[in-house]
Amino acid sequence: MTHRAPRPEPTAHAKRECPLLRILHTSDWHLGHTFHDIPRDAEHADFLDQLLNILSDERPDALLVTGDVFDTANPPASAVRAWFDFLAAARAAHPRLDIVVIGGNHDSARRLEAPGAILGPLGIRVVGSLPRGPDGPRLDELLVPLRDRDGRAAALCVAMPYLRPADLPAVPEADDPLIEGVRRLYAEATAIAREAAGPGRVLVATGHCYVAGTALSELSERRILGGNQHALPADVFPDDLAAVFLGHLHRPQHVGGDPRIHYAGSPIPLSVTEASYPHQVHVVDLDDEGHIVDARPRRLRRLVDVIRIPARGSAPLDAVLAALAELPPRAEASGGPPPYLDVEVLLDRPDPTLRATVEQAVASRAARLVRLGVAYAGDGDPLAARAGAVTLADLTPEEVFRLCHRRQYDTDPAPELLQTFRELLAEVQHEAQP
Ligand SMILES: [Mn+2]
16 A cells, blocks of 8 residues: 655644644635626636645545536536546646545536546545436445545545436425435435444435525526525435535525535635635644644635725716725736726716716726626506506607606706606607507
8 A cells, every 4th residue: 555745844834733634625616607707717726726735735535526516517618628637737746635525506416527437536526417227326336435545445525416306206295305316315325424434433425406504696606406595404415424525605604503414615806796605725723533723714815806886886977976986096906907897877867978988987997897897776567556546548759758757866856867758758649550
């Protein structure tokens, strides 16, 4: 048996009290993602560089990637290349590292698994979707041994991928058949793992799902498994799992305060709402009884910042333009890529030149406008609510126009706009005459 080189002395962030197994958990990379048409390739390359450095620093026994490797089912070649380049570099630098990858809801399970014949012998196990045989799921195929520094299979990982409703066993008598189906799959797979592992072996599991008691990001995480109401309770995971490594939520977090059940989060912000917290990968040390003796984030630097104006909600154009003028000028910007800029303007009248005005204001600044949103000052209520008991037939076209304007902008139309409306109305009425 070959022994890997002795580990370096523990560093401040890498204390270990003779842990059995060190696991590095990362998730939701979304390679190939674009931010409103701007590719994120440079940010992903920077993350993968950082990850290789963290691997060298932490020297984990296993690397778990818990789904959404790619942003789409048919990722661009640059994203596929980044994936394989990373796997090759990780394998070359860490010949004994066990690498386990599961499919997420964004991944094409088949595409992820397609290179399995090459990756398997390299110690890279990819489970894109629930393996199936003629008699149903092949849960034994989910099991991946994780080896400690001596090459001993110290833990057994139930590499459960993202589950589609069709993957779940039918449990028609259950209050919630989807939740019960997931619970049964985890229970059965963990029972098989328990049997295969023998007494005293540590069991861990993965998943790509939404577990209740967590904070969901607003924009970029699709509600999966039948929607938000199908959040899974944390007790779908059997008690004897030493740790459950989850993907899907982009904010790193424990589930309901249980340190066993953890989301690694995404390495870069995938929407404006995800820019407010630090991104990270997660390192977990387990002892030989399956206790988590240390769990800590390794924070990632952010190559490209995300700026929102205003920080929350919307602001009138004057205030937005004033805030834009405060941004550093383009000429003075230091080398790196300019931050993404998301702007939300509050309008109290139509402004056909809004985009041009904002784009011109941004042109001289070190920022890239990725989204220009518009909020309206009006309340958007149905016209009937404003017209009281009157029916539409009782109103003149001009009264309807005024009501519409009020609904959208909470102001009366400007005199020029009203004049234009009257001219248009006169034309239409003239044409309508027999
Ligand atoms: Mn995701």
